[in-house]
Amino acid sequence: MLNVSNLCINYGNHRVVDGVDFTLGDDEILMLVGPTGCGKTTILQALAGLIPVSDGSISVGNWTASSTKMVPPEKRNVGMMFQDFALFPHLTVLENVSFRQKDISLAKHWLELLGLSQFCDVKPTQLSGGQKQRVALARTLAHQPSYVLLDEPLSNLDAALKDTLRWDIRQALKEAAVPAIWVTHDQHEALSIGDRVGILKAGKVQQMASPEECFSQPANRFIAGFLGEAAFLPATLTGNQATTELGPVLVQPHGSVKDGGNIDVLIRPDDLVINHSGAAPANANVKWSRFEGGSRLLAAELHGSQRELRIRVNHENSVKPGAQVSLAIDSSDPLAVFTEGAE
């Protein structure tokens, strides 16, 4: 169990992390995402004890660190994964994993579990990027940390490798049953791996919730846009129904929107369906179409408001730019709404 309360970090007079609170359960994975400079890596370094905190506290098991009580990294029993792997170049894989350990059985266990047994006596320079990061993971877990910090562990790897490796890391963390905080700037990584996602901007947590909730009910427009393609369609609210240019739609009202008031509905490309058979009257014309492999992303301009919406369709559905189509909202879950003009 990891408990962070009101964590603040200053560089000089500049506050780079401001009032971060969360508690992490025993095998929970928290993803921290945000644009460059939002303070996510700084939080990680503070949790590791590599930089001092200015206010608030961090506690894990039998210790608590605060601005007045610094606990050095070596006393924290923390595991850390680095962007550049940070394997000791002068030690073999096994020596790296069993660093400062007399008993190498745990090292062997994790190396085997991660499919690295045949590399035990090899120096890290001879390994590929993916193998290096697996070794780093084995090293981290073989030391039975109380919590694990991952600093963009996949950012130096090929795209093809990322997908499998991120899932392998997740499975290993779950196997080790250890709380983990994983920093990334890749929203797909954040949404697919995390039990919880925390979105940061300018040192402040904007929202911290399950990936599903962050994606479908973002707390503000910044989050809506950061986690995926987002468009906002004006509507008027009646109960839990909103009337838009594309017809009525089920929404999730919250405290700050008024019944009968003007609102914006969050529309993602997957919330729309397209019909170009001519059965329904056309209400938009296609501007461009982008092939994405398994799917196709279209941009269409509504006839009424001239607003541009994006729609994701099956790749077999080849609509040409200029085609007149009929768009409709198709979502079984209620959509997120924002007060008109509010952030």
Add this chain to the structure above:
Amino acid sequence: MKRIPAPYPLALIIAIAAVLPLLVLFDLASDASDMMGDYNLRILWNSLLLTGLTVLGSVLIGVPLALLTAYVRLPMPSLWLVILASPLAMPSYIGAFTLYAASGPTGELAQLFGISTPVLDGLTGATLAMVIYSYPYVMLTTRASLKSLDGSLVNAARTLGMSLPASLWYVVLPRAITGIAAGALLVALYTLSDFGTPAFMRFDTFTRVIFVEYNAFGLAEAAMFSLQLMAIVAVVLVLESRVKGAREKPGKHLELWPKRWHLGLAAAFVTPILILAIVIPLLVFGIWLARDGIDHFDMTLAWNSGYASLLAAVAAVVIALPVAFAAMSGRFGKLMERITFLGFGLPGIVMGTAMVYVGLQLPVLYQSLALLVFAYVFRFLPLAVGSVRSTAEGLDPSLVKAARVLGAKPKEAFWRVTMPLSMRGMVAGAALVFLEAMREMPATLMLGPTGFETLATYLWRVYEAGYFGRAAIPGLLLILISAIGLALMLSGERKADLTVAKEPK
């Protein structure tokens, strides 16, 4: 057959002239009587002992300071760096002179504060003076090497439960060993070739003994000692060329946040060094200045220093041009450039011995200023060559191509494009040679025409005559000149860093 590049013939002549001093020594030393007697062995042992102790002391001080300035987040970091590197701006013989004069029961410190300190001379005094003026070499090379290391490894070691000091010892220092070695070898080279420090401290090393033999008309013995010294220097130079760092992929810099008492500890470590290296010399000169006034100072000293150094600076740049351009046009040219670098490894006292002999053989040159200027030029030529070459190499090659396309012949393109654009490097090179020649002491003592006193030689005369007070103004001027030289060199290095950074990886 390929055409011979235009600067080659001139460069070849210069390269031959550069090896001349060494050849002269071999000829001269053949007349020496005995070799490797007890006396000789004692000198050898003394030189090696002083060098070894100086290297050890410089590493013990330089490495912790490198860690401090490279990794610890200090308030005003560049100020710390400048202060800690400032002993480089003091010719070590001036430090040795003032430390010698300040210490002891009748020294200046005893007279001023009533603190009686043991006399600083002999091995102790020479080692102390050498260490406090040469540790910055180790500090700077080690720091550069620490800065190139990936800091994540230390963070990894610490999160795996290793304490910070242990991480620095086991994870950082083994990877910085080449930087430390490079600095240590520089210190060894400097210690072996320095004349002033052991001379002022009355400690018999090769450099001091060569001067003593020279004064006793034992030129052959002086040459023999010179060759022995050169053999040791050659070993150090070979070692230095072997030091190659395994380059690491650069990563994040390590940063350590110090507590208040850590900073206090650092300051407590640094303060005594700076008091010895900077405060005491300035204080001693200040006392002498107050006691003896400035009336006795003879402006011809400064004029002589400046005159000879200016001649050397201009000559060095003119000679540097063919060498630098030869080095840029082919492998043989590079070799000739290497040969002219010989002078830098040649201690001033050795250069002086060789040139004295040349003067004896060629009566035209005997006791002439030309001989001294020749010694300056070949000793400091590498500074001018390096400066000219780095500027010329930094030029955009398409400028010459543009001149050629506009109808200029290679020669015209060189004179109208390359040369004017290399002017900056020539000026910088001349300035470096000028400042180095100003502070040069042993060769000047041996080669200066009779009655020709410079700031540096005057310092030696007043030391020998015991009129210490008169050293104040020449000493302070020499410190000022050295400080300007250091600032020039550091700013040049910063520019060199930038050009390296721009190269494609």
